[in-house]
Amino acid sequence: xxxxxxxxxxxxxxxxxxxxxxxxxxxxxxxxxxxxxxxxxxxxxxxxxxxxxxxxxxxxxxxxxxxxxxxxxxxxxxxxxxxxxxxxxxxxxxxxxxxxxxxxxxxxxxxxxxxxxxxxxxxxxxxxxxxxxxxxxxxxxxxxxxxxxxxxxxxxxxxxxxxxxxxxxxxxxxxxxxxxxxxxxxxxxxxxxxxxxxxxxxxxxxxxxxxxxxxxxxxxxxxxxxxxxxxxxxxxxxxxxxxxxxxxxxxxxxxxxxxxxxxxxxxxxxxxxxxxxxxxxxxxxxxxxxxxxxxxxxxxxxxxxxxx
Ligand code: GUN
Numbered sequence: 001x002x003x004x005x006x007x008x009x010x011x012x013x014x015x016x017x018x019x020x021x022x023x024x025x026x027x028x029x030x031x032x033x034x035x036x037x038x039x040x041x042x043x044x045x046x047x048x049x050x051x052x053x054x055x056x057x058x059x060x061x062x063x064x065x066x067x068x069x070x071x072x073x074x075x076x077x078x079x080x081x082x083x084x085x086x087x088x089x090x091x092x093x094x095x096x097x098x099x100x101x102x103x104x105x106x107x108x109x110x111x112x113x114x115x116x117x118x119x120x121x122x123x124x125x126x127x128x129x130x131x132x133x134x135x136x137x138x139x140x141x142x143x144x145x146x147x148x149x150x151x152x153x154x155x156x157x158x159x160x161x162x163x164x165x166x167x168x169x170x171x172x173x174x175x176x177x178x179x180x181x182x183x184x185x186x187x188x189x190x191x192x193x194x195x196x197x198x199x200x201x202x203x204x205x206x207x208x209x210x211x212x213x214x215x216x217x218x219x220x221x222x223x224x225x226x227x228x229x230x231x232x233x234x235x236x237x238x239x240x241x242x243x244x245x246x247x248x249x250x251x252x253x254x255x256x257x258x259x260x261x262x263x264x265x266x267x268x269x270x271x272x273x274x275x276x277x278x279x280x281x282x283x284x285x286x287x288x289x290x291x292x293x294x295x296x297x298x299x300x301x302x303x304x305x306x307x308x
Contacts, residue, residue: 011275041071149276224258
């Protein structure tokens, strides 16, 4: 029997804990965490994502704000707005939705965000701290949300410490998912391989994996026959497939129906990794707010909990 990992339910539990902690923080300090989301352009998928982030923030008591800019905006104007948000003590988390239009350098924008407000964990300082970790990340490190969500799902199935010594394969080497995912798995003592579009013998690499995280954005790339019995599969792919009759549906990077009955556990698409990403973003916003208050000598009590 394959366990279908219910990301929606696990994310709801995480959000309930965040909501309780936000309520405690507001009661103790009078400070409400604020998340500022910046969206450039009109891409419908990006707009849907940021609206979800804003709505979920509000549901846990975080002050989520969305600011939109025309797709023609210049890099200097966007960077100047980020500088204002960096300087605003009421703002604890800043997120610039990617991708950005070609006239704006993504690296310039991400490097402009103050590392302490970088709730995406994409600033080179945060990425560097993650890359050089020995052991699980400390509470005050802002780790990219999708990989952290994947890690929490893996720990839900394998238990704490359950990654130790396991052969893990990460498909995809993006800075948003693949690379930070590999760093997190390594920090939890897995034996990590990263495969990508130039890798040879992908099927063979997959067969060896006890843990597989697929993040390549290619619908159904990973076939059921590539997976080993007993593998735990986390599918990060969100690919929209259009049928001839004009309807569309979302599928992952793994051929889900083929994997069912073969692997030990797998995340569905939708309803697997996606809700965890948003929950981890809210958690990062709360962490960023706490770290700021602690640095100011206010409300420095961190709830004791795991730091995966
Ligand atoms: N676009 C796709 N995924 C992400 C993400 O995790 N963060 C941001 N900022 N943009 C994205």
